[in-house]
Amino acid sequence: MLDDRKRIALIGFGAMARSLQASLHRSGDNFAVGAVLVPSEFAPSPSDLDGLKLFHDVSELIDWGPSLVVECASHEAVRTFVPTLLRNGIDTIIVSVGSLGDKMLLDILELAATQGRSRLTAVSGAIGGLDVLRSARNAGLRSVAYTGTKSPNAWMGTPAEDTVDLASLTESTVIFEGNAEQSARLYPKNANVTAAVALAGIGFEATGVVLIADPNVTTNRHRVQAEGAFGSFSIELQNEPLPDNPKTSWLAALSIEDAIIRHFTSIDV
Ligand SMILES: NC(=O)c1ccc[n+]([C@@H]2O[C@H](COP(=O)([O-])OP(=O)(O)OC[C@H]3O[C@@H](n4cnc5c(N)ncnc54)[C@H](O)[C@@H]3O)[C@@H](O)[C@H]2O)c1
Numbered sequence: 481m482l483d484d485r486k487r488i489a490l491i492g493f494g495a496m497a498r499s500l501q502a503s504l505h506r507s508g509d510n511f512a513v514g515a516v517l518v519p520s521e522f523a524p525s526p527s528d529l530d531g532l533k534l535f536h537d538v539s540e541l542i543d544w545g546p547s548l549v550v551e552c553a554s555h556e557a558v559r560t561f562v563p564t565l566l567r568n569g570i571d572t573i574i575v576s577v578g579s580l581g582d583k584m585l586l587d588i589l590e591l592a593a594t595q596g597r598s599r600l601t602a603v604s605g606a607i608g609g610l611d612v613l614r615s616a617r618n619a620g621l622r623s624v625a626y627t628g629t630k631s632p633n634a635w636m637g638t639p640a641e642d643t644v645d646l647a648s649l650t651e652s653t654v655i656f657e658g659n660a661e662q663s664a665r666l667y668p669k670n671a672n673v674t675a676a677v678a679l680a681g682i683g684f685e686a687t688g689v690v691l692i693a694d695p696n697v698t699t700n701r702h703r704v705q706a707e708g709a710f711g712s713f714s715i716e717l718q719n720e721p722l723p724d725n726p727k728t729s730w731l732a733a734l735s736i737e738d739a740i741i742r743h744f745t746s747i748d749v
Pocket residue numbers: 491492493494495496497517518519522523552553554555556557560575576577603604605606607672673725728729732
């Protein structure tokens with residue numbers, strides 16, 4: 481029986497959502513998911529749902545009375561559903577953080593949360609060190625730079641293909657150099673991490689981004705470097721993929737679980 485204060489629903493039921501559900505189950509079902517919202521064209525089969533309620537319409541989900549909704553779907557899903565949820569007083573966690581690169585959407589979400597007295601939380605996802613950036617910017621940050629390194633395969637189907645022969649690369653090669661605004665536009669699949677860094681630090685225009693294709697790496701690597709009045713900071717992550725989905729970092733799925741636990745806990749440490 482679900483604790484009514486922890487009535488959690490998901491938007492989307494792909495790799496992240498399934499990994500989260502399995503992980504919450506392994507941790508003892510203190511925070512169990514009860515429902516999913518997925519438009520009918522993406523609907524999973526009933527056997528996949530394992531007893532979860534399935535809604536196709538956001539108004540049905542609101543009637544179900546979730547205490548927390550977790551978006552694990554797409555930038556479009558944030559745009560379509562999250563303002564309505566927030567306006568209806570439902571706290572929402574989003575994993576598609578790259579959607580917040582759209583300033584107009586950010587303003588809509590802020591207004592909706594104010595109107596509904598609800599709260600939107602963006603997960604840290606595949607990246608780390610955001611707490612340092614947020615604290616440090618209070619005294620002024622001079623520079624923030626993000627470097628993302630992936631195997632050439634991971635950049636297939638991106639504008640990198642126009643300038644580099646990814647299939648025959650033998651050494652580490654820079655495929656993009658610019659700011660977070662440009663990289664989010666050209667490399668939307670990478671936009672979640674660069675958006676998280678930009679939002680925690682000095683914004684999309686001022687955040688430097690370098691993207692690298694390296695045939696010698698097997699994990700996705702993320703480096704964040706910052707300098708400011710506080711001193712300087714550098715962090716590097718080597719992320720393993722989800723066991724059942726090589727395109728998604730395991731850490732990103734784990735960060736959703738952490739955000740849920742922190743949402744319900746009385747002592748946030
Ligand atoms: N913050 C991060 O670091 C980070 C890391 C990896 C992925 N992500 C984001 O998380 C999201 C989910 O990733 P995933 O690996 O689970 O993807 P996935 O493709 O495996 O699953 C997405 C699910 O959402 C559903 N969906 C698609 N569009 C929808 C819509 N408009 N409304 C409702 N449901 C919709 C699909 O049917 C599918 O079930 C993506 O937006 C991805 O960019 C964020």
